[in-house]
Amino acid sequence: xxxxxxxxxMDEAVIQTDHLARRFGHFIAVRDVTMSIPRxxxxxxxxxxxxxxxxxxxxxCGVLRPSGGSGRVLGVDVSAxxxxxxxxxxxxxQKFSLxxxxxxxxxxxxxxxxxxxxxxxxxQRQEAVATWTGISQYxxxxxxxxxxxxxxxxxxxxxLVHEPEVLFLDEPTAGIDPVARRDxxxxxFDLSHRGVTMMVSTHYMDEAERCTHIGYIYMSxxxxxxxxxxxxxxxxxxxxxTRRWEFVCTQPAAALARxxxxxxxxxxxxxxxxxxxxxxxxxxxxxxxAQLAATDPAAAARQIPPTLEDVFVLLSRKxxxxxxxxxxxx
Amino acid sequence: xxxxxxxLIKEFAHIRRDRTTIIFAILVPAVQLTIFxxxxxxxxxxxxxxxxxxxxxxxxRELIQSMGNTRTxxxxxxxxxxxxxxxxxTSGRAKVGLLIPPNYSERLLRREQxxxxxxxxxxxxxxxxTAVNTVGLLTATMSIGKAQVAAxxxxxxxxxxxxxxxxxxxxxxxxxxxxxxxxxxYFFVPGLIAIVLQVVLAFLTxxxxxxxxxxxxxxxxxxxxxxxxxxxxxxxxxxxxxxxxEMVIILALMVGxxxxxxxxxxxxxxxxxxxxxxTVLGLGLLISTLARTQLQAMQISLLFMLPSVxxxxxxxxxxxxxxxLYAVGGILPVTYxxxxxxxxxxRSADAMDLLPNIIGLAIxxxxxxxxxxxxxxxxxx
Numbered sequence: 001x002x003x004x005x006x007x008x009x010m011d012e013a014v015i016q017t018d019h020l021a022r023r024f025g026h027f028i029a030v031r032d033v034t035m036s037i038p039r040x041x042x043x044x045x046x047x048x049x050x051x052x053x054x055x056x057x058x059x060x061c062g063v064l065r066p067s068g069g070s071g072r073v074l075g076v077d078v079s080a081x082x083x084x085x086x087x088x089x090x091x092x093x094q095k096f097s098l099x100x101x102x103x104x105x106x107x108x109x110x111x112x113x114x115x116x117x118x119x120x121x122x123x124q125r126q127e128a129v130a131t132w133t134g135i136s137q138y139x140x141x142x143x144x145x146x147x148x149x150x151x152x153x154x155x156x157x158x159x160l161v162h163e164p165e166v167l168f169l170d171e172p173t174a175g176i177d178p179v180a181r182r183d184x185x186x187x188x189f190d191l192s193h194r195g196v197t198m199m200v201s202t203h204y205m206d207e208a209e210r211c212t213h214i215g216y217i218y219m220s221x222x223x224x225x226x227x228x229x230x231x232x233x234x235x236x237x238x239x240x241x242t243r244r245w246e247f248v249c250t251q252p253a254a255a256l257a258r259x260x261x262x263x264x265x266x267x268x269x270x271x272x273x274x275x276x277x278x279x280x281x282x283x284x285x286x287x288x289x290a291q292l293a294a295t296d297p298a299a300a301a302r303q304i305p306p307t308l309e310d311v312f313v314l315l316s317r318k319x320x321x322x323x324x325x326x327x328x329x330x
Numbered sequence: 331x332x333x334x335x336x337x338l339i340k341e342f343a344h345i346r347r348d349r350t351t352i353i354f355a356i357l358v359p360a361v362q363l364t365i366f367x368x369x370x371x372x373x374x375x376x377x378x379x380x381x382x383x384x385x386x387x388x389x390x391r392e393l394i395q396s397m398g399n400t401r402t403x404x405x406x407x408x409x410x411x412x413x414x415x416x417x418x419x420t421s422g423r424a425k426v427g428l429l430i431p432p433n434y435s436e437r438l439l440r441r442e443q444x445x446x447x448x449x450x451x452x453x454x455x456x457x458x459x460t461a462v463n464t465v466g467l468l469t470a471t472m473s474i475g476k477a478q479v480a481a482x483x484x485x486x487x488x489x490x491x492x493x494x495x496x497x498x499x500x501x502x503x504x505x506x507x508x509x510x511x512x513x514x515x516y517f518f519v520p521g522l523i524a525i526v527l528q529v530v531l532a533f534l535t536x537x538x539x540x541x542x543x544x545x546x547x548x549x550x551x552x553x554x555x556x557x558x559x560x561x562x563x564x565x566x567x568x569x570x571x572x573x574x575x576e577m578v579i580i581l582a583l584m585v586g587x588x589x590x591x592x593x594x595x596x597x598x599x600x601x602x603x604x605x606x607x608x609t610v611l612g613l614g615l616l617i618s619t620l621a622r623t624q625l626q627a628m629q630i631s632l633l634f635m636l637p638s639v640x641x642x643x644x645x646x647x648x649x650x651x652x653x654x655l656y657a658v659g660g661i662l663p664v665t666y667x668x669x670x671x672x673x674x675x676x677r678s679a680d681a682m683d684l685l686p687n688i689i690g691l692a693i694x695x696x697x698x699x700x701x702x703x704x705x706x707x708x709x710x711x
Binding site: 061062063083086087089091093097098099100101102106110111113114115116142168 | 332333335336337339340343344347348545546547549550551552553554555556
C-alpha cells in the first residue's frame with residue numbers, strides 16, 4: 001500500500017489496457033477497451049446488465065484470457081503472467097463468497113493461508129483487517145449468522161488480508177441497505193487514501209458520483225471514460241445554445257408526452273417523479289410551465305447541471321442510434 | 331500444490347462443523363451394512379401351505395407331517411371343501427396347496443402308484459422353484475424308502491455298502507468350500523463394502539465441490555493464487571482419509587457382527603481398496619463436473635448407483651445377463667472390486683488369481699481419473 005513498495009511513482013498507471021477484447025464464440029463481450037487508471041483511484045465501472053463489466057474485471061484479475069489487445073495490472077501483462085497478478089490483487093464479488101459454515105476467524109484464516117502468509121504475518125494481518133472493518137467483535141460467529149452488511153465487511157476483510165495493491169469489486173453493494181452501503185464506501189475511501197487502487201462495478205448513480213474516475217460500458221464498448229465532472233462538462237451532453245431544467249409537476253407523465261412533442265425541447269427524460277429537460281437557451285422557465293402544465297399550480301422549472309445519469313442516458317441513446325445507422329449503411 | 335494446506339485445513343473445518351457429513355460417512359455405512367446384511371437373507375423357509383386331506387389315515391398324516399418337517403413349508407390351514415382350498419390360494423394365504431385323494435393309503439398298501447396333487451403359486455418364481463424342488467425331493471426320498479423295503483423283502487439290492495447294507499447305487503460326497511454353512515452373509519457382506527464405499531464417497535466428494543460452485547466460493551478461489559492441483563488434492567485428501575476409516579469399520583463389522591472371517595491377505599486387500607477409493611473419488615469429481623447444483627449431483631450419483639448394485643454381480647450373477655447388460659457391468663469399477671473382495675475375503679485368493687480383476691479396476695481408475703480431471707481443468711478456463 002505504500003507508494004514506494006514497487007519502486008514506482010504515485011502517478012503511474014496501475015491498470016492499463018490497450019484495445020482489450022474478449023469474445024465467446026460469436027458473441028463479443030468486451031470490445032476494444034483502452035484505458036488507464038492511476039494509483040489510488042476509485043474507478044467506477046458502470047453499464048447495463050450484460051454489457052461486459054464482469055468480463056472486463058475477470059480479464060484484469062487474470063481469470064479470463066483476453067482474445068484481443070492487451071492489459072497490464074501493476075505492470076504485469078494479464079495474458080503473460082496471470083498468477084503474478086493474482087498474488088497482488090484482491091477481489092470481492094457480488095455474491096458474498098464466504099464459507100457460511102465457518103466462523104469469521106476461520107474465513108479470514110483461510111484466505112490468509114491461501115495467499116501463503118506465514119503464521120506471524122497471518123495473525124498480524126487478520127487482526128489488522130478485522131479491526132479496520134470493525135468485525136473483530138464477531139470473530140467466533142459463523143458467517144451465516146452475520147447480517148448482509150457485516151457479511152460484506154467480512155468479504156472485504158478477506159479480500160484485503162494479503163494487502164493487495166489493487167482491489168476489484170464486482171457490484172459489492174448489490175442488495176444491501178443504504179446505511180451499510182455508506183459504511184462500505186467510507187472504508188473504500190480510506191483504502192484509496194492508503195494508495196490502494198480500486199475498480200468498482202455498480203448500478204447506483206450516487207456511488208458513481210463518489211468515484212474519482214468513471215467508465216461507462218454499453219453494448220461491450222467503453223463509450224465514456226473520465227472524471228465525473230469532465231463527463232458532465234462534455235459539450236455533447238449539453239450542446240451550445242441549450243440549457244438543462246428540472247421540471248416538477250403533479251402529472252409528470254402527461255407533461256413528458258407534451259415535452260416530447262415540442263420542437264424547442266431537445267430531450268426529455270423522467271427521473272423519479274420529475275422530468276429532466278434539455279431545452280433551447282431562448283426558452284424561459286415560465287414558458288416551460290405554460291407549455292407543459294399550464295393549469296398545475298405546483299408546476300415549476302429549475303435550471304440544473306447535468307447529472308451522471310443524464311450523461312449515461314444520452315450516450316447510450318447516441319450509441320444505439322449510431323449502431324443502427326452503421327447497420328443500415330452496411 | 332499452492333494452497334493445498336489452506337484448502338485441506340478448511341475442508342476439515344467443514345467436516346468437523348457439519349455433523350451430517352460425519353454421520354453420512356461413518357454411521358450410515360455401518361447401518362446400511364447391518365440392514366443389508368440381515369435383510370439379504372435369501373434362504374426361503376416357511377412357505378405357507380394349505381392341505382386338503384381326503385384320505386385322513388396314517389399314511390396321509392405321515393406325508394403331511396414330513397411336509398411340515400422340511401421347514402420349507404408351514405401348514406397354515408387344513409380344509410375339507412374344494413371351494414375353501416381354492417380360496418386359500420387365490421387369497422394368497424397359502425402359496426402351496428396339497429391335495430391328497432381319498433384312495434391314497436389304499437393304493438400305497440396295494441403297491442399301486444399313489445398320486446397327490448401339489449398346486450404352487452408361481453408368481454414369486456424363487457418361492458415357487460423352492461416349493462417344487464422340495465416336494466420333488468420329499469416324494470423321491472419316500473419312494474426310494476419304499477423301494478428299499480420292497481427290495482429287502484425280495485432279497486435284492488441295486489447296491490450295497492461295505493457293511494452289506496442296502497445303499498444308493500451312486501453316492502456323491504459334496505464338500506462346501508469357502509462358505510461351509512452356506513450363510514448368505516458370506517456372499518453379500520463383502521460385496522456390500524464395495525457398494526457402500528462407492529455410494530458414500532461419490533456423494534460426499536461431488537457434494538463438496540458442487541457446493542463451492544453453487545455458493546460462488548469456487549469462483550473466488552480462482553482469483554487467488556491457489557493452483558488447480560492444490561485445490562483438488564486439498565479437497566479430496568480428507569475424503570481419502572474418511573474412506574479408509576470407513577473401510578476399516580466395515581471390515582471390522584463384517585468379521586465381528588456377521589462372523590465372516592478374512593481368509594486372505596490384508597496386505598493385498600488394503601492397497602486394492604486404496605485403488606478403488608481413488609477410482610470412486612474420480613467418479614465423485616466426474617459427477618461434480620456434470621452437476622450444477624447439489625440436487626443434480628445427488629440425482630447423477632443415484633444414476634451411477636443403480637447399475638452398480640444391479641449389474642455388478644452384487645445381487646444377480648453376471649454370467650446370466652444378456653450381453654448388453656453384461657457389457658455395462660464391465661465398465662463399472664465396482665464389478666472388479668466386488669470380485670477382488672470376495673476373492674480375498676472368502677477364498678484367500680492372491681494377486682495372481684485376481685489379476686484380470688486388478689487390471690480391470692486399474693483401467694477403470696485411470697480412465698475415470700483422466701476424464702474427470704480433464705473436464706475439471708476445462709471448467710477452470
